[in-house]
Amino acid sequence: MNAMSSWLDGHWLTGLIAWPLVAALLLWGWPNRHQVRPLAVVATLLELLGSLIVVATVQPHQGGFQLMERSDWIPSLNIHYHLGIDGLSAPFLPATALLFTAVVVGSWRLVPASYQLYFALLLVLEGLMIGIFTALDTILFFIFWELTIIPIYFLISLYGIGPQRRFAAIQYTLFMLAGGVALLAGLVLLALHHPGGVSFDLPQLLVQSLTQPHPVAIQIPIFLLLLVGFAVKVPLFPLHSWLPLVVMAGPFALSATLVGLKLGVYGLIRFALPLAPQAAQQLHWLLAGLGVIGVIYGALLAMVQSNLRQLLAFSSMSHVGLVVLSLASFSMAGLQGALLQLLNFTLIGSILFLIAGFIHYRLGSTDWIHLGGLARVMPITSSFALLFGMASMALPMTAGFPAEQLMLAAIFQSHIGPGLAALGGQILAATYFIQYYRRAFLGPLNSSIATDTPDLYRHEQLIVMLFFMLVLGIGIVPSVVVDWTRPSAQAWLLGMIGH
Amino acid sequence: MNTIYVLIPLLPWLAALWLAIGYVGGWNRGEAGERESAWIAIGATLCSLLGLLWLDGQWLVTTAPFGQVPLWPWLDSGSYQIAIELSLDRIGLLLATLASLLALMTLRFSVHYLHREAGFQRFFMVLLLFIGALLLFLLAGNTVIAFVGWELMGLSSYLLIGYSFDRTTATSHAAQALITNRFGDVGFLVAIMLSLLWCHGSAWSDLSQNISQLDTLRSGILITGFVVAALAKSALFPFSSWISRALEGPTPSSAIFYGSLMVHAGIILLLRLAPVVEQLPGLMPVLAGLALLSIAYSLASGLVQSDVKSTLIFSTQTQVGLMLLAYSLGWFDWVLWHVMLHAIWRAWQFLMAPSELHLLPEAIQQPPPKSARFDWLYPIALQRFYLDALATWMVVRPSQALARDASRFEARLSYRLHGAPQTSNNEHEHSIAGQLLQRWADYSVAIEQRLLLHNATAGIQQIWSYLAHRLLLLDHLLSQPRYLVLLLLVAFLIIL
Numbered sequence: 001m002n003a004m005s006s007w008l009d010g011h012w013l014t015g016l017i018a019w020p021l022v023a024a025l026l027l028w029g030w031p032n033r034h035q036v037r038p039l040a041v042v043a044t045l046l047e048l049l050g051s052l053i054v055v056a057t058v059q060p061h062q063g064g065f066q067l068m069e070r071s072d073w074i075p076s077l078n079i080h081y082h083l084g085i086d087g088l089s090a091p092f093l094p095a096t097a098l099l100f101t102a103v104v105v106g107s108w109r110l111v112p113a114s115y116q117l118y119f120a121l122l123l124v125l126e127g128l129m130i131g132i133f134t135a136l137d138t139i140l141f142f143i144f145w146e147l148t149i150i151p152i153y154f155l156i157s158l159y160g161i162g163p164q165r166r167f168a169a170i171q172y173t174l175f176m177l178a179g180g181v182a183l184l185a186g187l188v189l190l191a192l193h194h195p196g197g198v199s200f201d202l203p204q205l206l207v208q209s210l211t212q213p214h215p216v217a218i219q220i221p222i223f224l225l226l227l228v229g230f231a232v233k234v235p236l237f238p239l240h241s242w243l244p245l246v247v248m249a250g251p252f253a254l255s256a257t258l259v260g261l262k263l264g265v266y267g268l269i270r271f272a273l274p275l276a277p278q279a280a281q282q283l284h285w286l287l288a289g290l291g292v293i294g295v296i297y298g299a300l301l302a303m304v305q306s307n308l309r310q311l312l313a314f315s316s317m318s319h320v321g322l323v324v325l326s327l328a329s330f331s332m333a334g335l336q337g338a339l340l341q342l343l344n345f346t347l348i349g350s351i352l353f354l355i356a357g358f359i360h361y362r363l364g365s366t367d368w369i370h371l372g373g374l375a376r377v378m379p380i381t382s383s384f385a386l387l388f389g390m391a392s393m394a395l396p397m398t399a400g401f402p403a404e405q406l407m408l409a410a411i412f413q414s415h416i417g418p419g420l421a422a423l424g425g426q427i428l429a430a431t432y433f434i435q436y437y438r439r440a441f442l443g444p445l446n447s448s449i450a451t452d453t454p455d456l457y458r459h460e461q462l463i464v465m466l467f468f469m470l471v472l473g474i475g476i477v478p479s480v481v482v483d484w485t486r487p488s489a490q491a492w493l494l495g496m497i498g499h
Numbered sequence: 500m501n502t503i504y505v506l507i508p509l510l511p512w513l514a515a516l517w518l519a520i521g522y523v524g525g526w527n528r529g530e531a532g533e534r535e536s537a538w539i540a541i542g543a544t545l546c547s548l549l550g551l552l553w554l555d556g557q558w559l560v561t562t563a564p565f566g567q568v569p570l571w572p573w574l575d576s577g578s579y580q581i582a583i584e585l586s587l588d589r590i591g592l593l594l595a596t597l598a599s600l601l602a603l604m605t606l607r608f609s610v611h612y613l614h615r616e617a618g619f620q621r622f623f624m625v626l627l628l629f630i631g632a633l634l635l636f637l638l639a640g641n642t643v644i645a646f647v648g649w650e651l652m653g654l655s656s657y658l659l660i661g662y663s664f665d666r667t668t669a670t671s672h673a674a675q676a677l678i679t680n681r682f683g684d685v686g687f688l689v690a691i692m693l694s695l696l697w698c699h700g701s702a703w704s705d706l707s708q709n710i711s712q713l714d715t716l717r718s719g720i721l722i723t724g725f726v727v728a729a730l731a732k733s734a735l736f737p738f739s740s741w742i743s744r745a746l747e748g749p750t751p752s753s754a755i756f757y758g759s760l761m762v763h764a765g766i767i768l769l770l771r772l773a774p775v776v777e778q779l780p781g782l783m784p785v786l787a788g789l790a791l792l793s794i795a796y797s798l799a800s801g802l803v804q805s806d807v808k809s810t811l812i813f814s815t816q817t818q819v820g821l822m823l824l825a826y827s828l829g830w831f832d833w834v835l836w837h838v839m840l841h842a843i844w845r846a847w848q849f850l851m852a853p854s855e856l857h858l859l860p861e862a863i864q865q866p867p868p869k870s871a872r873f874d875w876l877y878p879i880a881l882q883r884f885y886l887d888a889l890a891t892w893m894v895v896r897p898s899q900a901l902a903r904d905a906s907r908f909e910a911r912l913s914y915r916l917h918g919a920p921q922t923s924n925n926e927h928e929h930s931i932a933g934q935l936l937q938r939w940a941d942y943s944v945a946i947e948q949r950l951l952l953h954n955a956t957a958g959i960q961q962i963w964s965y966l967a968h969r970l971l972l973l974d975h976l977l978s979q980p981r982y983l984v985l986l987l988l989v990a991f992l993i994i995l
Contacts, residue, residue, distance in 0.1 A: 171917045241913035301909055303902040332577025375664050380523060395654060396647035402574050405643065409579040412692040417992035419692070423685045428898070430681040434657075434674045442661060442670040461523070478574050486576070 012054050012067055013083040013134045016093065020047055020100075020127035024120040033116060037108055040119035044104045047126065048097035058090050060484045063491035065136060065203060073140075078198050082137040087488025088269060088339065091481065092133045092261070095346040099260045100126040102463040103253040106354045109457070110252060110361050111159065118159055121151040122253060132263055136202040138187045138271070145183070145263075149176050155254045161360070162249035168242075169249075175232055175242045183229025183267075189222050190275055202271075209275055210495050219279035226272035227286075234264030236290045236324065237297055240317055247313040252357030255309065259316045260350025262342050265323055269338070273327065274495045280330075281497070284414070287328035292418040294321025299428035303435075308356045308366040311436055315392065316349050318429065322422055326407035329414035330496050335489050336482050337406025343474070343481065344399050348391045351467045355385050358460055362453050368436060373445030377453045382441045384456075384464050389433045391471050393426070399471045402478035501568050504554075504585055507547045507595070508635035508648070514543035515627035522620050533619050537610045540623045544606055544630055548599040554587060555596055567640050567702065581701055584640030590770055590835065595637040597839050598760055601846050602630045608850055609751040618662060622749060625662075629655035633760055637767065641701040642691045645768070649687060649732070652764065653680045656756055659748040669747040679741040683731025683765075690724025697721065707774035715781070722779055725772055726786070733765030733819050736792040740886040742816065743800070746808045754849030757812055759842040766822045766838055773831045786827035793820035799880035802870060807852045815845055897981040 008015050023043035030036055058066050065084035073081045085093065104122060111118050128151070131144035149172070157169035191200050193214055199205060213219070232239045247255040273280045280287070298318030305311040323341050326334040356366045358381060363371065375382040391398035394405075411419040445451070456464065474481060518536055521527035527536055554565070565587035572582045585591070606626065613619050629652060636648030654677075661673030695701055697717055698709035710718050729735070734742035734757075742762065746753045756762070769776065776782060794817055801813030818841050826834050851858070870876075879885070915931045976982050 174917070238912055238916070241909070241916045245913070245917070297905060297909075300898075300902040300905040303899070304906045333579040334577075336576040373665060390654060396650045401647075405574070405581075406576055406579055408688065408692050409695055410577070412696050413578060417994070420689065421988075421992050423688060426685055426688075427678070427681045430678055431898075434677055438661075438670045438674050442664040443667050444665050465523070479572065482574060482576050 011069055012050070012057070013069055013085065013130075016047065016050050016054060017083075017127050017131045017134065019043070019050065020123040020130070023047075024123035024127070027123065028116050028120040030116060036115045036119055037104075040104045040115075040123065041101070043123060044097065044101040044126070047130075048094065048101050051093040051097040051130075054085070055090050055094055058085065058087070060087055061487055063087070063487040068136070073137075077139075077200075079139045079200050080137050081140060082201060083134045083140075084136045084203075085134055086491075087485040088492060089133045089266070091339070091343060091485065092266065093130060095343055096126065096129050096133065096261060099257060099346050099350055102350070102354065102467065103256050105459050105463050106256075106357065107251075107253045108459055110357050118155070121155050125151040125155070125257065129257075129261060129263070133266065138191065138200045138202060138205070140200075141202075141271075142180070142184055142187060145267075146176070146180050148263075149173055152254060152258075156246060156250040159251040159254075160249045161251060164245070165249040167249070168245045172242050172246050175239070179229045179232030179239070181229075182225045186222050186225030186229060187271075189218075189225065193218055193222075205275055206495060209277060213278060214276075216278050216282060219276040220283070223272060223276035223279035223283065226276070227268070230264045230267040230272055231290070232264070233267065234262065234320055234324070235317060236264075236321075237293045237317075240294075240298075243317065244310050244313045247309045247353075248307070252353055252360065255313075256350035256353040256357070259312065259353055260346045262320055262323070262345050265320060265327075265338065265342055268324070268327065269335070269492070273330075274492060277496045284328045284330070288325050288415045288418050291321045291323070291325030291328060292415075292421050294318060294324065295422045295425040296321075296428075299425040299432065302432040303428060305432070305436075306367050306369055308359070308368075308436065308440065309353070311432060312349070312352050312356065315429065315432065316345065318425060319345070319349070319392065322404075322407055322411075322425075325415065325418055325422060326410050329410040330493070331410045331413060332489060332493055333406045334410030334414075335492060336485060337403050337408075337410060339485055339489070340399070340403035340474070340478065340481055341407060344391075344403055344471075347399060347467055347471050347474070348388050351464060352385070352388050352392065354460075355381060355388065355464070358456060363449060368439040370448065371440040371446055372443050373449070374441045376445045377449060377451060378455045380455045380461065384468065385441060386437060387468060388471070389437060391475075393429050393433060397472065397475045399474035399478070401475055402482075406482075502570050504550075504568060504587065504638075505570055505583070507550045508631045508638065510543040510547050511540075511627040511631035511634070514539050515624045515631070518620055518624040518627070522624070527620055530615055530619075533610075533614065536620050536623050537606075540627055541603065541606050541610075543627065544599060544603045547630075547634060548596070548603055551592065551596045551599055555592055558592060567704065569640070573643075579695065581641065581643045583644060584702065585638045585644075586640040586703060587638065590767070591638045593835070593839065594767060595634050597842060598633055598637060599630070601759055601842060602626075602633070602755060605751045605755045605846065605850070609749070612751055613749060616749075622659070622662065622752070625655045625658045626752065626755070629659075629756070629761075633764075636764060641703065642687075642694060642706070643701050645771075646684075646687055646691060649728070649764065649768075650684060652761055653677065653684065653732075656680070656745070656761060659752040659756065660745050662748045662752070666747070672741075672744040672747050676741045676745050679738055680731055683728040683738070686724040686727030686731070688724075690721055690728065693717075693721045693724065703771055703774075706772065707778075710775050711778050715779070718779055719782070722772070722776060722782060725768060726782070729765030729768045730789065731765070732768070733762055733823075734816060735765065735820065735823060736789050736796055737886060737889075739793060739796050739816065740883055740890070743809060743812050743883065746812060750808075750853055751850065753808065753812075754846050754852075758815055758849035759846035762815060762819055763822075763838045763842060766819060766826065766834065769823075769826055770831060770834060770838075773826075777829070783827045783829070786823060790820050790823035790827055793817075793823065796820075796884050796886075799876055800883050803877065803880045807855045808849070811845070811848055811852060815841075818845075897984070900981055901985070 020043065027036055027039060027043070030039065054067065063086065065086045068082070068084035070080055070082045073079050100122065104119065125148060128144050128148045132141060135141035135144055153169045153173050156172060157166050160168065162168065187200070190205060191198050194205065194208060195212065235243050246258065295318050298314045298321060302311050302314035302318065305314060319341070323338045326338050359374070360366050365371065391400045394400035408419060411422065517539060518527065521532065526532065567584060568587055569582050569584040574581050609622065609626070613622055616622070632648045632651035632655060636645050636652060639645035639648060657673050657677040660676055661670045663669050691701060694706055697713055698705050700709070710721070713721070731738040742757055745757055797813045797816035797820060801810055801817065804810045804813060822834050822837050825837065882888070977986070
């Protein structure tokens with residue numbers, strides 16, 4: 001015990017990555033399948049506890065990386081096992097752990113059979129995602145990044161709910177592999193151009209891009225390759241078409257994690273922008289253009305969807321467009337608004353997917369053609385669907401509001417025209433959500449719905465209410481998050497625009 | 500010490516939260532919970548009213564209102580620095596006191612009016628949300644805080660119009676009200692962001708001090724944002740049509756929202772901004788024109804209504820139009836008193852509306868005989884000046900068509916990118932990578948054949964005719980107004 005705690009002292013991040021993987025192995029082979037669900041909840045709760053301890057040990061007033069762990073891995077290529085977090089990545093650790101806790105608890109009833117593998121795959125995915133947020137060696141990051149494909153492939157193809165789940169799983173894999181090629185090319189190009197010999201070390205590369213930046217002619221191809229690699233995952237137009245496919249075919253738990261953790265945007269913030277700062281600023285129009293197209297295109301497509309899952313997928317594409325647009329301003333408010341909005345995807349977007357899952361579990365569909373009048377039989381579900389929907393539309397007093405305010409303030413400073421267009425997207429957002437809500441939740445009860453359809457069960461109420469309290473809390477006191485991330489955000493901004 | 504003032508708008512919200520928790524927890528549902536819910540609602544609002552009266556008393560004694568009261572910083576990041584601050588000045592205190600008094604009476608009225616209704620607790624919860632939002636809006640010290648109240652008023656209005664949520668008319672009218680108001684909200688947001696950018700602040704005083712340094716175009720755009728917000732919230736021309744559909748909620752909510760309090764929010768916003776608007780003299784004639792149009796709209800439509808509540812709402816709109824007219828003439832004090840007196844009178848009238856039929860004399864007064872000369876106006880008034888049809892034709896249809904086009908484009912794009920799953924006849928459709936490979940091979944063969952084996956000119960002719968077809972398609976698309984307008988908008992946004 002003592003030895004373990006002393007080992008943990010220096011290896012908290014390794015512990016956070018390894019624990020879900022170990023727990024996954026244990027659960028997979030667990031003899032009594034009836035104990036698997038509570039054990040999975042315990043495993044994710046322990047991970048949440050660990051991530052909270054890690055965040056508590058981080059010194060927020062220091063801008064740089066902390067809790068670093070570094071050891072040789074492939075010395076001939078100068079690749080290391082290198083972990084660490086700073087104020088930009090640390091909030092994502094508890095967010096990931098919390099999201100997976102919610103997803104595991106929420107899946108309590110959603111999974112019909114063979115839980116063992118299902119919960120094991122979810123836990124593997126959790127560990128890999130923690131790895132993505134903590135990796136400081138670009139190759140290590142890339143390996144975590146690509147490894148997530150494996151659990152996701154099996155989650156879609158084995159536990160999907162749509163008839164096209166095999167097809168969707170293959171398409172997801174192909175899309176991510178194609179994006180991965182561009183990403184790897186970008187990272188290798190970056191490593192080869194490091195003046196002190198080949199280096200995949202993120203802190204070294206960051207220092208170098210600040211002190212002796214590459215000429216723009218080299219930066220631009222690096223930036224474009226990284227942008228393509230991350231844009232597939234974000235997703236940005238026109239590389240988004242896997243998302244509607246996956247949310248229709250995949251299990252709700254997976255959709256909630258894919259929408260709730262915007263790894264692609266994290267990649268942009270952590271790698272693509274600061275490692276090619278001048279190129280990123282020269283190509284600000286590209287980022288802003290992709291962002292504004294995403295906002296409008298996603299909102300327009302969401303307007304014509306009759307299925308809540310597709311509506312939420314396109315709506316998340318629209319929201320993430322605003323995040324990219326705000327990053328293109330390269331300003332403090334833009335970055336902090338984007339970070340806050342990324343947390344909102346975890347707190348708001350993923351819960352909307354879980355609520356869709358709860359409805360699907362009870363009624364077999366999330367298409368408004370099969371629904372109608374849900375507020376009569378499921379008042380609590382309907383209330384929370386409205387509240388979270390409003391929060392995603394940036395209703396004041398919810399966490400959506402401060403994030404949108406910061407992003408808009410930044411966007412108006414740098415790109416007034418796209419900002420106005422994005423606000424037009426806000427009107428569309430009200431339209432698609434309110435119209436869906438009116439058709440599915442309000443109106444007379446659809447005759448095919450049983451009048452004794454159960455409302456949210458206790459465990460479902462618990463996670464929905466917990467998330468809503470967090471949404472309210474951040475909405476009322478956003479400075480908790482914003483002040484905490486400020487030093488790291490300042491360091492990031494210094495690296496981007498210098499001086 | 501000052502921080503205690505924040506309790507004035509907060510108390511109704513805390514009461515609403517308590518009711519919500521009780522409902523989820525299940526201890527105040529049904530008839531048994533009515534008494535507790537009503538007491539909590541009335542008690543919280545009464546405390547707010549007493550707090551306001553205490554402030555009013557201090558104001559009377561010291562003969563000077565408090566003015567701007569900064570409470571604490573809310574959000575501070577880069578150029579965006581917003582504090583929670585209240586503005587306890589003449590407008591704020593007068594209107595907030597009146598509003599909480601009217602709200603209190605409406606709550607008391609509702610206790611019996613909604614007795615044994617299924618949604619008793621829900622109604623009180625939403626009404627409390629509205630009261631807090633209204634008080635926050637009236638007392639807000641800067642535009643962002645005012646927007647918080649403004650938006651939550653909109654949400655509670657949506658929830659009350661759709662109160663009887665199993666009636667399709669109620670829910671679709673609620674959706675229409677919310678979406679129309681969304682235009683105003685976006686106007687408000689644009690104005691907030693531009694004032695942060697150009698006036699370097701969000702407090703009302705920052706605006707009035709810094710607006711004079713802007714050129715006419717910028718200050719014009721900035722103020723237009725606020726004006727659009729005010730027009731949408733107060734249901735003035737051209738946003739008039741939503742409010743007459745908004746009377747689907749229970750009578751007390753109609754009284755407090757559309758009769759007496761929320762309908763004035765737009766005018767109150769303009770009153771707050773009076774020192775700013777004054778510096779833009781060109782705007783006043785525009786406001787006067789809009790006011791006259793609103794008055795004509797509501798006068799004519801009001802004459803052809805056949806039920807009490809609709810007549811009342813059009814009469815309300817006429818009065819609000821008159822307020823805007825007086826505003827455009829610069830009579831700001833007159834407008835303030837008009838708002839207050841009208842709010843009291845109209846609240847009473849709306850609450851009396853259900854019993855109006857019993858109180859009316861046998862013979863109902865007919866419209867004046869002169870109006871017979873304007874028979875051409877009759878269909879127009881019945882159709883409410885075709886505003887709904889116009890909005891459908893100009894905004895709703897084009898955006899829906901655009902959405903359908905986007906969806907068709909998306910279908911084609913996703914087909915290109917990842918093909919289609921195995922179909923019933925067991926053919927696998929290829930995605931773009933597969934197709935590219937195949938086409939590359941096909942083209943190589945074709946070029947080989949065309950350039951080397953066949954006559955070269957035939958191939959070039961084919962290319963020309965292909966290009967011509969593409970241009971014709973482009974021409975066809977541009978001949979449709981929505982794409983032309985979209986192109987213009989894009990050009991405009993790029994130039995900006």
